[in-house]
Amino acid sequence: MHKNKILVVEDEESLLKLESILLSSKGYNVTGVMDGRSALEEIAANPPDLVILDIMLPELDGFEVCRHIKEDPATKGIPVVMLTAKKNSQDYARGMEMGADAYITKPFKSAKVIETIEGLLNK
Structure with a gap:
């Protein structure tokens, strides 16, 4: 069985570990990085099946990383789940x-995270 690859981009180490453990326990192959630039490098070198992306990141923020993923014809089909503390409607928009x-x-x-991931991967 193919294990879906998920890239977790989270600058808070404890949350990165928590998310990685959660996803690994559900059978996903998880890679974690802690900043936007590393995320884009990892996606280029080893494209994941899905990206979980924090917004507040060093160097490139999550909005910029998402824009890069979606503008690149090679990666635009990769689903991106923003997982963030930013709750206001402008950030959502x-x-x-x-x-x-x-x-x-x-x-x-x-x-909720697992349900969202499964929904996107099983489209």
Whole structure:
């Protein structure tokens, strides 16, 4: 069985570990990076099946990373789930404008994240 590859982009180490453990326990092959530039490098070198993306990141923020993913013909089909503490409607609208496939706010419920991922991967 093919294990879906998920790239988790999160600058807070404890959350990166938590998200990685959660996804690994559900059978996903998880890679984690802690900044936007590393995310784009990892996507170019080893394209994932889905990206979980924080917005507040060092160097390039999540909005910029999402825009890069969605503007590149080679990666535009990769679903992007924004997982962020930014809860206001302008941030949500900007995430959707940049091409995010889903927008989940922290603190998040694990079941909601898994349900969203499964929905996007099984399209």
